Amino acid sequence: MFGQLFISGLATGSLYALTAVAVVVVFRNTRTINLAQGDFSMIGAFVALVLIKSFAFNYYFALAGSVVFCIGLGILAERVVMRQIADSDWLTLFTATLGMYYILHGVAGHFWGRDTKAFPLTFDPTPINVFGGIISQGHVVNMAWAAAIGLVLFIFFKYTKQGIAMRAVTDDPETAALMGIPVRFIVLLTWGMAGFLAAFAGVLIAPIIYVSPEMMDEVLIKGYVAAVFGGLYSIPGAIIGALLIGICENLAGGYLGSHFKTVTAFAMIVLLLAFRPHGLFGIQKRREV
Amino acid sequence: MADINAAFKAKMVQRKWAAMGVLFLAAVIFPMAPGVESWMASEATLIIMYIMAAQGVSILTGYTGLVTVGHGGFLAVGAYASALSTKYLGTDLITGMFVGAAMSAFVGWALGLVFLRLSGAFMAIGTLGFAFFVGTVVNNVPIFEGREGISLPKNHVIGFEIGDIGFYYTALAALGVTTLFVSLLVRSGVGRAFMALRDSEKAAEASGVNRVFYRTLAFSLSAAVTGVAGVLFAHYVNYVSSEVFADIWYSVDFLVATVVGGSAVLLGPFVGGLFVAFLPTFIELFVDQPGDLAFIIKGGALIFVLIVAPAGVVVGLVQLFRWLRGKLGGDTQ
Numbered sequence: 001m002f003g004q005l006f007i008s009g010l011a012t013g014s015l016y017a018l019t020a021v022a023v024v025v026v027f028r029n030t031r032t033i034n035l036a037q038g039d040f041s042m043i044g045a046f047v048a049l050v051l052i053k054s055f056a057f058n059y060y061f062a063l064a065g066s067v068v069f070c071i072g073l074g075i076l077a078e079r080v081v082m083r084q085i086a087d088s089d090w091l092t093l094f095t096a097t098l099g100m101y102y103i104l105h106g107v108a109g110h111f112w113g114r115d116t117k118a119f120p121l122t123f124d125p126t127p128i129n130v131f132g133g134i135i136s137q138g139h140v141v142n143m144a145w146a147a148a149i150g151l152v153l154f155i156f157f158k159y160t161k162q163g164i165a166m167r168a169v170t171d172d173p174e175t176a177a178l179m180g181i182p183v184r185f186i187v188l189l190t191w192g193m194a195g196f197l198a199a200f201a202g203v204l205i206a207p208i209i210y211v212s213p214e215m216m217d218e219v220l221i222k223g224y225v226a227a228v229f230g231g232l233y234s235i236p237g238a239i240i241g242a243l244l245i246g247i248c249e250n251l252a253g254g255y256l257g258s259h260f261k262t263v264t265a266f267a268m269i270v271l272l273l274a275f276r277p278h279g280l281f282g283i284q285k286r287r288e289v
Numbered sequence: 290m291a292d293i294n295a296a297f298k299a300k301m302v303q304r305k306w307a308a309m310g311v312l313f314l315a316a317v318i319f320p321m322a323p324g325v326e327s328w329m330a331s332e333a334t335l336i337i338m339y340i341m342a343a344q345g346v347s348i349l350t351g352y353t354g355l356v357t358v359g360h361g362g363f364l365a366v367g368a369y370a371s372a373l374s375t376k377y378l379g380t381d382l383i384t385g386m387f388v389g390a391a392m393s394a395f396v397g398w399a400l401g402l403v404f405l406r407l408s409g410a411f412m413a414i415g416t417l418g419f420a421f422f423v424g425t426v427v428n429n430v431p432i433f434e435g436r437e438g439i440s441l442p443k444n445h446v447i448g449f450e451i452g453d454i455g456f457y458y459t460a461l462a463a464l465g466v467t468t469l470f471v472s473l474l475v476r477s478g479v480g481r482a483f484m485a486l487r488d489s490e491k492a493a494e495a496s497g498v499n500r501v502f503y504r505t506l507a508f509s510l511s512a513a514v515t516g517v518a519g520v521l522f523a524h525y526v527n528y529v530s531s532e533v534f535a536d537i538w539y540s541v542d543f544l545v546a547t548v549v550g551g552s553a554v555l556l557g558p559f560v561g562g563l564f565v566a567f568l569p570t571f572i573e574l575f576v577d578q579p580g581d582l583a584f585i586i587k588g589g590a591l592i593f594v595l596i597v598a599p600a601g602v603v604v605g606l607v608q609l610f611r612w613l614r615g616k617l618g619g620d621t622q
Contacts, residue, residue, distance in 0.1 A: 033410045035541075084596045090410060091356055092599045095548045098541055099591035106584025114581075217537060221421055224414045232410060259429045266425060269418035270403060277406040 004134060005254040006247055011139035012208070013246020014146035018201035019216075019223030020230075020238040021153065022194040027232050028170045029190040032082065032093040037223065038216030039104035040077075040195055041202030044070040045211045046112050048203045049119060059120075067199040074195025078188050086187075108213040116215075119206035142204050149200055150239065157235075162189060218262065222249075225269045231279025241280070244268075305555065309468070312559070316461055320454050330457040332570055334525055337460045338518045340562030342539070343546035344471050345515030350544065351552030352475055353507040354487030355408065359400075359416030360515045361539030362423035367393045367516025368523035368534055369427060372439045375524075381445040382459060386520045393516025394509040401508030405501060408490075417540065424535030438530025441523065460521050467514050472555050474510065483507050484553075515543070542566075549594050551601025560602045564590070 019037060026034045044066040051062040081096055127134045156163040168176040169186045177183045202216065209215050222245050229244070230237020245265050253261030272280070320330045346360050370392035371385030380388065404415050427433040444451050446459055474480045482503045485493035494500050523529045542565045550561030568590065569583040576582055598605025 027410065033413060081592050081596075085599060088595070088599045091350075091548065091552075092595055094356070094410070094413065095545060096592055096595050098545055099588040099595065101541070102584045102588030102591065104588075106581040106586075106588065109581035109584065218421070221418060225418065228411060228414055262425050263422070263429075266418050266422040269415060270422070273407055273411060273415045273418075274403045274405075277411055 001254065002251075005250045007135045008139050009247035009250030010243055011135070011143050011246070012250065013243035014143050015201060015205045015208075016219060016222045016226055016246055017146060017239045017242035018149065018197045018204075019219055020226035020242045021235055022197040022201070023223050023227040024230060024232060024235055024238045025190055025197075026194050027227070029166065030082065030086070030093070030187055031090045032097060033090070033224075034194060035094065035097040035220070036077065036100035036104060037194060037198060038220030039101055039108075040070050040073055040198030041205075041219070042108060042211075042213060042216045043073060043104055043202070044195075044199035045119065045202035045206040045215065046108055048199075048206070049117065049211055050112075052120060063199070063203050066203050067196060070195035070199035070202075071192045072195070074191040074193070074198070075188060078191035082191070083184075083187075105213050112213075114213060116210045116212040119211050121207050138207065145200065145204055149197070153235070162186070166190065221269075222265050225265060225272070228269070228272060229280050234279065237279055308556070313461075313465060317458075320457060327453045330453050331525075332567075334453075334457045334460045334521070336562055336566040337457075337464050338521050338525065339542070339546055339566035340558050341464055341467050341518040341521070342515045342543045343550070343558035343562050343565075344467055345511045345513070345518065346543045346547040347552050347558050348471060348474070348483075348514065349507055349511035350547055351554075351557065352480060352487065353483040353504070353511075355504075355507070356410075356413045356544070357416040357511075358413050358540050358544050359418070359420040360511075360543045361534075361537060361541075362416075362420040363393045363397060363512040363515040364519035364522060364539050364543075365423050365427060365534035366396050366512070367519030368529050369433055369519075370516070371520040372441055372523045372529040373432070375441050376439055381447070382451075382520075382524050383446055385524065386463065386517050389516045389520035390513040393519065394513035397512025397516075398505050398509040400512075401505035405504060417537075420537055420540040424531065424537070428531040428535050433531065435531050438528055438532065441527040441529070443527070444524050456525060460525075463517060463521065467517065468555070471514070475555075479503070479506065545591060549591060549602060551603035551605075554601070554603045556603045557601055564594075564602075 019041065022037050023034060026032055026037070047069045048062040048066040051057040051065050052059065057065065077100055081100060082093065085092055085096055121138070127136050128140070157167060158164075165176070165181045166186050166189065168179070168181055169183055173183055176186075201219070205219060206215070209219070223242070226241035226245055227238045229241025230239075245268060248268060249261050249264040252264040316333070319325060319333065342360060342364060345363065346357060349355050349357050349360075367389030371380075371389040374380045374388045375385055400416075400419055404412060407415050428435050433439075444456060444459075446455070449455075451459065475484075482493070482498045485496065485498050486500065486503055486507075490500060519534075526533075546561030546565040547558060548561070549564045550557030550559065565587070568587050572583045572586055594602060594605075598608075600608075
C-alpha cells in the first residue's frame with residue numbers, strides 16, 4: 001500500500017514539477033509570477049486533443065504539435081504583452097499575466113466549450129509490477145517523460161551556450177548585457193521554455209484530470225508551492241518540492257481519505273510559508289522583489 | 290512655490306470630494322430615473338459589491354504593499370459567517386454584516402500572523418493558497434453544506450422586508466460607510482503606518498512602527514471590508530454554496546479591480562469595480578452570448594490598461610490632465 005501510494009505520488013509529483021520549473025525559470029529571469037502558466041498547458045492539452053480527435057494524429061505527433069504550439073504561445077506572450085511592460089514593477093507584470101489568464105480561459109471556453117472532455121488513454125491500463133508495488137503503466141511513462149525533460153534541461157543549462165547565457169541573465173541581467181549577452185533574446189527563450197514545459201505538463205496530465213478550461217488551476221497552485229520550496233529560484237529545489245507535494249498528498253489521500261488529498265498541498269503551503277518563507281533550501285543569491 | 294502646491298493640492302482634494310458627492314448622489318437617484326428597471330438596480334448592486342471588495346484589497350495591496358490574490362477567501366468567510374448566523378440564529382442583514390466583518394477580520398488577523406514573514410511574490414502565492422484552502426474547506430466540511438448550499442430567507446433590515454431596490458440602497462449605504470472608513474483610515478496615523486511599511490519595512494520599524502501589530506491590523510481591516518462585501522453577496526442571491534464561493538475567480542477579479550483603477554487612490558476601486566463587474570454586462574448589450582468573449586475582451590482591456598497606464602486608470606487620467614494643463618500653459622508650475 002505504502003509503496004504503491006508513494007510511487008503514484010511520485011508520478012503525479014513529477015508532472016507538477018514541469019509546471020514548477022517553468023514558474024521558477026520565468027520568475028528568476030523576468031520577475032514575473034506567471035499566472036497563465038497553467039493555461040498554456042490547458043491550451044496545449046486542447047490542441048493535442050483536437051489533433052488526435054479531428055485530425056487523427058497519432059499520440060506522438062499530437063504531442064509534438066502541442067509543444068510547437070505552446071512554444072509559439074509563450075513567445076507570443078512575451079513579444080505582444082510582457083515586453084511592453086518589462087520595466088514595470090512586479091505587480092504590473094503579475095497582473096498582465098492575469099490578463100492572459102482571462103484571455104486563454106475565454107479562448108478555450110469559446111472554441112471548445114466549458115464542459116470536461118476525456119483524453120484518450122494512450123497506454124495499456126493494466127498495471128505492472130515494479131519492486132513489489134503495483135502501479136499503472138501511465139505512471140511509469142509519465143515519470144520517464146518527466147525525467148527525460150529534466151535531463152534535457154540539465155544539459156541545456158550546463159552545456160549549451162544559450163543555457164549558460166540564461167543563467168547569466170538570472171544572476172545579473174545588467175552585467176550579462178554588458179558582456180554581450182542578448183538579454184532580450186534570452187527572455188524570449190525563457191518564455192519559449194515556459195511554453196515547452198507547459199505543453200508536456202498539459203498533455204501528460206490530461207488523461208488523469210481530463211481536459212477543461214479549469215483543468216490546470218489546482219495544478220498551477222501546486223506548481224507554485226513547489227516553486228516556493230526552491231525559493232522561486234532553485235530548479236532542483238522546485239523539483240524536489242513538486243515530488244514531495246505529489247507524495248504527501250497521495251499518502252494523505254490514501255490513509256486519511258480523499259478529502260485530505262487537496263487540503264494537504266494547501267496545508268503544506270501554509271506551513272512552508274509560515275516557517276521557511278523563502279524555501280526549504282538555503283538560497284545564497286536571491287533577487288529581492 | 291510650496292504655497293501654490295499646497296493650494297493646488299487642497300483644490301484637488303476638494304474636487305475629489307465633490308466628485309465623490311456627485312457620484313453618490315447619482316447613485317441615490319439612479320433607481321428612480323425613468324427607464325431604469327429593477328434588473329439594472331440588481332446589476333448596480335453587484336457592481337457595488339465588487340467596489341467594496343476591491344476597497345478591501347486596496348487597503349492591503351495599495352496602502353500596505355502586500356499583494357493579495359486571496360480575498361475571494363475573505364468574501365467566502367463573510368458570506369458564510371452571515372449565512373450561518375442567519376440560518377441558525379435568525380439574524381437580519383445588518384447584524385449579518387457585523388458578524389461577517391468580525392469573522393472575516395478575525396480570519397484576516399490569523400492569516401496575517403501566519404504570513405508575517407512573507408512579502409512580494411511569496412505573499413501573492415500564499416494568499417492564493419489561502420483562497421484555495423477556504424474553497425476546499427467549504428467544499429468538504431459538513432456545516433457549510435458544500436455544493437448543496439445554504440438557502441437564506443428573504444432579506445430583512447430592522448424588521449422590514451426589502452426587495453431589489455431596498456437591497457440596492459442598503460448596499461449603497463454600506464459602500465458609503467466603507468468609503469468613508471477607508472478615506473479616514475489612510476489619513477490617520479494607522480494609515481500612515483501602513484504606508485511607511487509599504488515604502489520600507491526596515492525604515493518604518495526603525496522609526497518605531499510596530500510591524501507585527503500594523504501588518505496584522507492591515508490584514509484584518511482589509512479582510513473585514515471584503516467580508517462585508519461577501520455578506521452582501523450572500524444575501525443578494527439568498528444562497529451560498531461552494532459552487533460559487535470556492536471559485537478562484539473572485540480573488541483574481543478583486544486584485545484586477547484594484548490594480549486597474551489605481552491601487553492606492555480612493556477612486557481606484559470604483560473604476561476597477563466598474564471595469565470588472567460592468568464590462569461583461571456592457572458586452573452583453575452588443576453580443577448575444579458573451580460569456581467567454583467577455584473574458585477575452587476583459588483580458589485584452591486589462592493588458593491594454595497596464596501598457597498605457599501602469600499605475601491605474603485614475604492615476605493615468607490625473608497625469609494626462611496635468612500634462613494637458615502644462616501643454617495649454619496652465620497658471621501653476
